[in-house]
Amino acid sequence: MATNIKNQIWYDAMWDLAKAVGRYTLKEAESYENVKTIVNSQDLTTETDLLLRSVAVYETYTTGLINSMFGSLSSQLLLLPVTGYWSPTLETYLNTNNFKVSQLLLDVVKDNDIILPSDLIYEEGFWEHKSLIIDKSNLYSLYHFEINVSEDSDFSTILASADSSVSATGWLYEKEEEEFVPIPIDGVPSSYIDRNIMYQSLSTEYLERGKEYYFRIRQKDQYNTYNFIYYRDSIGT
Amino acid sequence: MISPTDYKIVADQINEIQLIDETAIEFIDFMEGEIEDLSILNEPVDRIKTNITEVKPKLNTRFTTENSISSFVRDLQLHVLNNTIYTDINDYLEDYEIKVGQLFADVSARVGYPISSSNIVGGS
Numbered sequence: 190m191a192t193n194i195k196n197q198i199w200y201d202a203m204w205d206l207a208k209a210v211g212r213y214t215l216k217e218a219e220s221y222e223n224v225k226t227i228v229n230s231q232d233l234t235t236e237t238d239l240l241l242r243s244v245a246v247y248e249t250y251t252t253g254l255i256n257s258m259f260g261s262l263s264s265q266l267l268l269l270p271v272t273g274y275w276s277p278t279l280e281t282y283l284n285t286n287n288f289k290v291s292q293l294l295l296d297v298v299k300d301n302d303i304i305l306p307s308d309l310i311y312e313e314g315f316w317e318h319k320s321l322i323i324d325k326s327n328l329y330s331l332y333h334f335e336i337n338v339s340e341d342s343d344f345s346t347i348l349a350s351a352d353s354s355v356s357a358t359g360w361l362y363e364k365e366e367e368e369f370v371p372i373p374i375d376g377v378p379s380s381y382i383d384r385n386i387m388y389q390s391l392s393t394e395y396l397e398r399g400k401e402y403y404f405r406i407r408q409k410d411q412y413n414t415y416n417f418i419y420y421r422d423s424i425g426t
Numbered sequence: 427m428i429s430p431t432d433y434k435i436v437a438d439q440i441n442e443i444q445l446i447d448e449t450a451i452e453f454i455d456f457m458e459g460e461i462e463d464l465s466i467l468n469e470p471v472d473r474i475k476t477n478i479t480e481v482k483p484k485l486n487t488r489f490t491t492e493n494s495i496s497s498f499v500r501d502l503q504l505h506v507l508n509n510t511i512y513t514d515i516n517d518y519l520e521d522y523e524i525k526v527g528q529l530f531a532d533v534s535a536r537v538g539y540p541i542s543s544s545n546i547v548g549g550s
Contacts, residue, residue: 202460209453272470
């Protein structure tokens with residue numbers, strides 16, 4: 190297996206595990222809100238019938254549960270580059286591949302055993318998008334990309350928006366297999382179809398940890414602006 | 427008794443808690459596929475695969491049979507039925523035009539209070 194592909198698979202697995210952990214951290218907050226709703230009802234019958242049950246739900250989803258559920262898995266995945274003899278240390282591995290990891294995974298590792306410098310840990314709320322460049326025009330094209338994020342499925346309110354034709358900041362494309370470099374000002378040539386592009390959020394675009402959002406992305410070239418592709422994703426940092 | 431507004435809020439919160447489980451399981455499934463792609467490498471990958479096979483049933487159990495969630499929803503529906511004229515939770519939902527999420531409805535059905543599709547968000 191090519192080294193670049195192996196590294197990218199590890200990185201993708203790290204993101205998916207972090208998103209699962211992120212979802213669970215939100216569960217604790219959501220069940221706390223449930224308790225608050227019952228308390229704030231200010232109705233004795235409601236509190237008598239439901240408060241203890243509500244607290245029981247909250248107590249089910251404490252930090253201890255998240256750690257016991259995901260701690261060992263996080264540790265094994267984070268240390269795979271070391272135990273698999275890919276790299277002498279995790280820090281070296283991350284630096285060599287220009288990777289960072291999610292704080293969420295470090296938090297659930299038993300006794301916080303894995304210590305990394307802050308520049309190798311994504312800031313809370315950071316997110317990134319990766320997708321294939323698709324052949325849209327059947328002509329030689331220079332592709333740009335636009336991404337929007339919303340809490341609403343109809344995108345009535347846009348929380349974050351980035352367009353590589355306006356600013357290339359945060360936009361990368363896969364120039365060599367699994368190796369990402371900044372998108373050129375003129376756009377990505379159509380010779381890179383079936384390679385990936387990536388958008389890495391700016392600090393002003395950070396979103397809520399663990400929360401699920403609606404995303405849409407579209408391509409544009411010198412001829413057309415194409416339809417959006419829609420999906421949902423969670424914040425794993 | 428609980429107001430219809432608070433009932434709706436609470437039902438949505440339970441739905442969201444269940445949705446969190448569902449999406450967490452999806453992410454672990456994705457991760458499992460990625461780790462499978464690394465299978466040819468060596469023994470540490472096998473340990474991760476073993477760990478995933480232990481975590482997934484726990485997540486699934488939380489999603490499908492979590493006692494605290496079941497008990498809360500059962501007591502919520504009983505609370506409504508015991509403090510109103512209604513004998514079927516669907517009549518209460520219809521009269522107050524409350525639509526609940528599918529995952530809340532799934533739990534409700536699990537504890538003996540099935541909810542009609544007309545009272546479920548996106549239902550007919």
